[in-house]
Amino acid sequence: MKEFPEFMKQTVNRIANSSQATPGAEGYVFDGADGSQMAFWTCRETTTSAAHVHEFDEYIIVVEGCYTLILHTANGGEERMQIRAGEEYFIPQGVRHGGEVEAGTRTIHAFGGCRANRITDGTNQ
Numbered sequence: 627m628k629e630f631p632e633f634m635k636q637t638v639n640r641i642a643n644s645s646q647a648t649p650g651a652e653g654y655v656f657d658g659a660d661g662s663q664m665a666f667w668t669c670r671e672t673t674t675s676a677a678h679v680h681e682f683d684e685y686i687i688v689v690e691g692c693y694t695l696i697l698h699t700a701n702g703g704e705e706r707m708q709i710r711a712g713e714e715y716f717i718p719q720g721v722r723h724g725g726e727v728e729a730g731t732r733t734i735h736a737f738g739g740c741r742a743n744r745i746t747d748g749t750n751q
Contacts, residue, residue, distance in 0.1 A: 641653035645742040665735075688711050
């Protein structure tokens with residue numbers, strides 16, 4: 627497969643650009659009864675994800691392509707790791723992270739809290 631199935635890409639679940647750390651990513655979100663979320667992202671261009679921190683844990687699995695996770699260390703350094711198709715990584719809450727993504731990469735993320743807002747007013751803001 628080169629795309630997520632259509633039922634996963636319903637307009638009502640589209641993630642607003644303002645909730646994305648990766649410019650140009652197309653994302654869709656689903657909510658758990660406990661306030662957790664699952665997000666499905668497709669990156670059509672090579673780009674960088676802005677560094678950010680969550681107040682909850684994050685789990686990522688790369689479905690296709692490659693995502694270079696950049697973890698920011700307490701002493702100001704960086705730890706880089708390439709996560710390729712079929713590989714996964716757990717990011718504990720409070721860890722500052724960002725990344726670099728290759729065009730064509732698809733990822734699935736599980737968040738222990740509310741991470742993404744949907745498009746609500748017909749614009750992708």
